[in-house]
Amino acid sequence: MKEISAGGVVYRVRESKKEVQLIQDRYGKMTLPKGKMEQGETVEQTALREIREETGIVGSIVVALEKIEYQYTHPEHGTVDKEVHYYLVEATGGDLQAQIEEIRGVEWFDPHEAWKQQKESGYANNDSVLKKALEALRIEVEA
Template sequence: MKQSGVRGLPPQVLSGGQKSKVGMKTERQISSGGVIFRRNPLSIPPLKKGGERGIEVALIAVKEGKVWCLPKGLRENGETIARTAHREVKEETGLDGKIIKLIDHIQYFYAHKEAEETKRFFKIVYFFLMEYTQGDVKNHDSEVNDCQWFP
């Protein structure tokens, strides 16, 4: 999948290192993640009408297990957004999957304080739909507190 530019954003947001009105530099970050799903082998609740099995989605627990979210992470140099999504899902969930399609992206600003300096970031996160192929949620990495399948 070829990575495209981000439409609808002013150039000053995309150029990274720009100073905001309050004098704080804004850095740009790109992340990718995935909605990895499987057809529930146990079908709880029972089979749906027409014999279709229920669908489950893998979520990760972060912030000491208090928040459940989709797996995602920062793009590494030279990676496509699809490759980042695949790598991050595998690392954070212990699951491997086939990318079906790009779902959409979200974008937001946030600030992070390091030592005495506060940095401002503009982050774009791309999410891909992925079908589970193999792996076990018990094999998630130490970045996350837990990983489970949810109906």
């Protein structure tokens, strides 16, 4: 079985400073908003819908960042081939509001603090996604 999801690294510019959004998932890990593609959607539409649903933020895609592929075991479907498409997304509106049915919280961070949170409490496969997003925003961080 194959499952396709999409999401993004959301950023905004506030008082001429860039901020990056991270969510805390139901397991307490810092991560990026993402979710499963619905019938008739493109991966880009999925990314923007999932960001809006999980965080309350409306955005526009700036650039594709990365596609991550991995497998996991589903109790009913067995081995699932998972594909997640990530985009750099500029926040254009909405109000920050965590979808509490799905996640514990959502917050804006200084880009260097977001990187620190990712390295300390994030999923390892998101390191390259966030690093590529920060590079696209012309922000350097230590690997």
